[in-house]
Amino acid sequence: MEQFEKYEWIVDAEDQGTRIDKFLAEQFEEWSRTLIQQWIKEGYVKVGGNKIKANYKLMENDEVILKVPPQKELSIEAEPISLDVVFEDEDVIVVNKPRGMVVHPAPGHYSGTLVNALLYHCKDLSGINGVLRPGIVHRIDKDTSGLLMVAKNDLAHDSLAKQLKDHTVNRKYVALVHGNIPHDKGTIDAPIGRDPIDRKKMKVTDKNSKEAITHFVVKERFKDYTLIECKLETGRTHQIRVHMQYIGHPLAGDPMYGPKKTLKIEGQALHAKILGFYHPRTGVYLEFDSDIPEDMMKLINELRMRKE
16 A cells, blocks of 8 residues: 655645645745646645646635655766865765755755765765765755765764764854844754644644754844854754744745745855864864855845945
């Protein structure tokens, strides 16, 4: 018997008039709109219990149900995609991932990912995480840019994974958030788990959650926005995005946790700027710093001009 992963939504007023394929594509960054349209055609998506077409426009209070069909695990092809390599030796690669790139293949995104690029760049990647995630010890969201460490062998993978588990990896992000944060620094200590209503989202909850701690420092204030630096003590899915929404300051441009009216940027204004870890073979501490991407700097400069 086939096993289906099931998702359900009740459409709110903000999403009224949105095409069903567009709505679903916004919920699942790792699944392409083309794949979702195929699922709609095959009847895996229903509204009010009825099959619909991809151009169906949602109405408020529509009940949307998606049953994701089982996906076959495919072999992943190496692709000649440009990589911004910050550091590389026989054990580790540190790359600066651009906004919009998926880290590893998943249903609907079997090409164009960081893993496809890495397989072309070097043939030796750790196999611990299987065929879809070779070398990947941690990830950042599709629309988050910045530094990522990748293991080239199992020794490196084990070491880096342990450092992540022991919270000894130094990870600092720069984020642009809605509102004016009044205090100069703070710590958000709030457990994160799967949202019981929208299973693709995470939320602060006491049920089936894990400890999540984010430290932040205000770097610059604007009229309606604040630029902050976040340091992760734990590494939960969507941690910064969820925590900042939780305290009333969601990330600018965040399609999942932020308001509809926001600054013009493709995805959340979040950049993994600093990454530090101990080299898995030598034990030497390495730390890397990457520039804030151009689209995010443009927003920051525009906000600075508004202040003047």
